[in-house]
Amino acid sequence: MESSKKHLKEPLIHITRRTDIPRVKAWCIRLVAIIASLVVCGLVIVLISKYNPIEVYEKMIDGNFGTKRKVLNLLKGTSALLCISLAVTPAFKMKFWNLGAEGQVLIGGLASAACMHYTRLQFGNSISSWQLILLMFATSVVCGMIWGVIPAIFKAVWKTNESLFTLMMNYVAIQLVGFFIAKWVPTGSGVMGVINLDTKCGWLPDVFGEKYMFNVIVVAVLTIVMFIYLRFSKHGYEISVVGESENTARYVGINVKKVIIRTMLISGAICGLAGFLIVSGADHTVTKNLAGGMGFTAIMVSWLAKFEPFMMVFTSAFIIFLQNGSSAIAMKLGLNKSVSDILTGIIIFFIIGCEFFINYKINIRAKQKEAK
Amino acid sequence: MAIAAIELKNITKRFGKVVANNNVCLSAYKGEILSLLGENGSGKTTLMNMISGIYYPDEGQILIDGNEVVIRSPKDAFDHKIGMIHQHFKLIDVFNSTQNIVLGLEGEKHFSFKAAAKKTVLAVSRIPKNILRFFKSLVKTVKRIPRFPYFVAKFFKSAAKAVCSFFKSPEYAWHCLKTAAKTISEAYQTIMCPGYLKRAEKAVLEISKQYGFDLDPNKKIYEMSVSEKQTVEIIKVLYRGADILILDEPTAVLTPQETQKLFAVLRNMRDDGKAIIIITHKLHEVLSLSDKVAVLRKGEYIGTVNTAETNEAELTEMMVGKKISLNINRSEPKDPVDRLEVKNLCFVDSQGVKKLDNISFTAKSGEILGIAGIAGSGQRELLESIAGLQHVQSGEIIYHNPKTGEEDELCGKSPIKIRELGVRLSFVPEDRLGMGLVGNMDIVDNMMLRSYRKGKSMFLERKKPRNLAERIIKDLEVVTPSAQTPVRKLSGGNVQKVLVGREIASSPTVLMAAYPVRGLDINSSYAIYNLLNQQKESGVAVIFVGEDLDVLIELCDRILVISSGCVTGIVEGRGADKSEIGFMMTKANGGFSDGEQ
Numbered sequence: 001m002e003s004s005k006k007h008l009k010e011p012l013i014h015i016t017r018r019t020d021i022p023r024v025k026a027w028c029i030r031l032v033a034i035i036a037s038l039v040v041c042g043l044v045i046v047l048i049s050k051y052n053p054i055e056v057y058e059k060m061i062d063g064n065f066g067t068k069r070k071v072l073n074l075l076k077g078t079s080a081l082l083c084i085s086l087a088v089t090p091a092f093k094m095k096f097w098n099l100g101a102e103g104q105v106l107i108g109g110l111a112s113a114a115c116m117h118y119t120r121l122q123f124g125n126s127i128s129s130w131q132l133i134l135l136m137f138a139t140s141v142v143c144g145m146i147w148g149v150i151p152a153i154f155k156a157v158w159k160t161n162e163s164l165f166t167l168m169m170n171y172v173a174i175q176l177v178g179f180f181i182a183k184w185v186p187t188g189s190g191v192m193g194v195i196n197l198d199t200k201c202g203w204l205p206d207v208f209g210e211k212y213m214f215n216v217i218v219v220a221v222l223t224i225v226m227f228i229y230l231r232f233s234k235h236g237y238e239i240s241v242v243g244e245s246e247n248t249a250r251y252v253g254i255n256v257k258k259v260i261i262r263t264m265l266i267s268g269a270i271c272g273l274a275g276f277l278i279v280s281g282a283d284h285t286v287t288k289n290l291a292g293g294m295g296f297t298a299i300m301v302s303w304l305a306k307f308e309p310f311m312m313v314f315t316s317a318f319i320i321f322l323q324n325g326s327s328a329i330a331m332k333l334g335l336n337k338s339v340s341d342i343l344t345g346i347i348i349f350f351i352i353g354c355e356f357f358i359n360y361k362i363n364i365r366a367k368q369k370e371a372k
Numbered sequence: 373m374a375i376a377a378i379e380l381k382n383i384t385k386r387f388g389k390v391v392a393n394n395n396v397c398l399s400a401y402k403g404e405i406l407s408l409l410g411e412n413g414s415g416k417t418t419l420m421n422m423i424s425g426i427y428y429p430d431e432g433q434i435l436i437d438g439n440e441v442v443i444r445s446p447k448d449a450f451d452h453k454i455g456m457i458h459q460h461f462k463l464i465d466v467f468n469s470t471q472n473i474v475l476g477l478e479g480e481k482h483f484s485f486k487a488a489a490k491k492t493v494l495a496v497s498r499i500p501k502n503i504l505r506f507f508k509s510l511v512k513t514v515k516r517i518p519r520f521p522y523f524v525a526k527f528f529k530s531a532a533k534a535v536c537s538f539f540k541s542p543e544y545a546w547h548c549l550k551t552a553a554k555t556i557s558e559a560y561q562t563i564m565c566p567g568y569l570k571r572a573e574k575a576v577l578e579i580s581k582q583y584g585f586d587l588d589p590n591k592k593i594y595e596m597s598v599s600e601k602q603t604v605e606i607i608k609v610l611y612r613g614a615d616i617l618i619l620d621e622p623t624a625v626l627t628p629q630e631t632q633k634l635f636a637v638l639r640n641m642r643d644d645g646k647a648i649i650i651i652t653h654k655l656h657e658v659l660s661l662s663d664k665v666a667v668l669r670k671g672e673y674i675g676t677v678n679t680a681e682t683n684e685a686e687l688t689e690m691m692v693g694k695k696i697s698l699n700i701n702r703s704e705p706k707d708p709v710d711r712l713e714v715k716n717l718c719f720v721d722s723q724g725v726k727k728l729d730n731i732s733f734t735a736k737s738g739e740i741l742g743i744a745g746i747a748g749s750g751q752r753e754l755l756e757s758i759a760g761l762q763h764v765q766s767g768e769i770i771y772h773n774p775k776t777g778e779e780d781e782l783c784g785k786s787p788i789k790i791r792e793l794g795v796r797l798s799f800v801p802e803d804r805l806g807m808g809l810v811g812n813m814d815i816v817d818n819m820m821l822r823s824y825r826k827g828k829s830m831f832l833e834r835k836k837p838r839n840l841a842e843r844i845i846k847d848l849e850v851v852t853p854s855a856q857t858p859v860r861k862l863s864g865g866n867v868q869k870v871l872v873g874r875e876i877a878s879s880p881t882v883l884m885a886a887y888p889v890r891g892l893d894i895n896s897s898y899a900i901y902n903l904l905n906q907q908k909e910s911g912v913a914v915i916f917v918g919e920d921l922d923v924l925i926e927l928c929d930r931i932l933v934i935s936s937g938c939v940t941g942i943v944e945g946r947g948a949d950k951s952e953i954g955f956m957m958t959k960a961n962g963g964f965s966d967g968e969q
Binding site: 232233234235236237240241244245247248250251252253255 | 759760761786787788791799801803806807808809810811812813817820821822824825829830831832
């Protein structure tokens, strides 16, 4: 190495991989990144509008915590996003690039809506809300499972590319929703109104007298279950082995095909559950936009949290906080919606970007070369 | 003698502490085939990689036609007309051979921008003299480009539009800019490609004809056999005008017929005045093909001899050197009984290459059976077949169960099935972190790999693995911060101790270890030898795949030698002759004669 330096000039900066970084230091880097992102956002705000950045940040916090309704909205969004994130986590941990959470959620939601729609036509008011909810739950989960397992089977048996496959399944799901809405809505407006507005049949009941609380509780339980499943169960262990190295899995005799299919069944089922929660517990209707891109945001949530379910609570809440906050400043300050998207983008960029500094160390060339 | 086409003077290359090449001198002449001979890890490939610009030597000089040159990149090597054909082909599957051959070349011979620019400059300098001639030559140059005016007009039109509309409507300007960029790429494709490829195809065919290759220039790579792919690689470097060709173990993947064909081609090239360096392990090929042989051993240059003046015995001795004593303990096997019997095992991999050909041997309890062979002779496939990781085509693997006294057939069974039969087979694979262990998991979780399935509970039981991990760390003196450290953070020797420790912990009756001391320092190596010896003394049938012949001879009770997937001999470890084993490792095999591809 020494003599090769004679020929090659040492570059000004070079990057080395950190093998070990104390946890405190890693969190310090993250904190610095967030502060830096807020500073940059502040500069952007000053440059493109006349507002005081502090005021904008205040509005952002206000938009999330200002009233009880806003807090509930934050909880509603977080629970939905967290649920989908929990769904994609086992698949991603197995290195199965499931980009189809969006479609799996849609199909789950569609199944729930279909149950509500057809029971209303068939039985009128003779079915109890709980019976209907159970039926919706079961069909949604099964439909999500089916949507998730199709690409898994293709991947396991014929080694097809799962990212393309799952991505394409999204569009099929979207078109299916469009088709059924057109079929169900006689006016041809293409918009499904709130189903069972009068009877509230098939709506998840309020808990603690609040809407959306049922969703929050279900997702909280799910978070704990998923943590235990990934950390302490044999299945979870197999998922990590397959994800880390398929060769090792083969070597110790893990049936890789079985693990892929089983994991995608679980992933799809939870996506279906998310669809059910959104329809039954929040929206009470179905639209093509039901998942609203959360199937993709969930991937980011999951990666940012390094597949740790409890960390995902924070990352998903943070993302929803940014989303709600940015629409609040867009409304309150009359700023363009794009501006708030820019701010969100900057913050997320800094947070993801700082991982680079956690994983790598930047060495700057010493000014004076040591004498040889 | 004439000046050497390429001469290496005192080349030294180190990787950390390891000296891969030490003071190597070598010269190759035009019109000559030089064989580079050496055992595994003797530094042949490293040396050739330095000539072809992949590595940069720490010390020493490279001279081409007597002039010192600096080769920093493969491109530099090409500029000096050096072409290397690697063991692993670097081709794009969906392209045909011509496309692969011209890939990465800029411009073409018939129309190069550089030449055109030169001509233009020349013409401009003559303007005062002959203005007419300037325009004529300019027009002539431009005319050679098909549809040139069309593209120029389109490009300028959209570029102008972009500029005009820039302030009024940035979006439209952006669209125009995109059109302009597209025009350039379109122009590039229509101008450069069709005619260019046709001409290239012609040139490729000419080269094939000249040297006697057999190649369809329009065949896609994925439809090709291994030897056809190799042909493409060779023509690729010839097309680039290489005068010095380096081939890294070209015959390793070929059938005997294909090898003969390749040799005929190489001889044609030699007669055409090219300098050819061929890396190989096979002595008979060296003797039949080359004019000179250079031998490397453990990074040291041993010497160059004229092929006509040497024989296999001399070359083998140069290659393996004198026996070195290592003082590894070896006890007499205690009442050995047959434990694992392999009969007529054949295996063809997914590429259609025959990796194992009619392998038969018996491993006995209480002894270490060594497997010697050049790397890639089928050792890995053999062990993986026994472990149930490969689907073998034919043959039998019979396990004599010491508990029940029954004979179990292992062939065609998955690792789980083998376990369920009660066969206690342990396997230390060559690829430690990619197969034997999971790098990102800690030592405890890696301990569980073999045992996590035990019990009916859905949940993992981490207590026993934790105890096991702590026991292994203590007994084998694994240096680690804790049992919760990811194994990838451990050093090579410690990783291996963890792996071997786990495999031994399941008290096997058969223990297979592939290159267990590769990359380990002396102390760790001896620790591993001791572990293997302990296993042997407790009655385990140990199968040890090694690369260092001195170690094999001192450690093993019997040594099985394989060459190109065939058994070429079984010798007693005690009193074994190094050259004899070396000779068997490089011997040609009879079993390959029916080379169907």
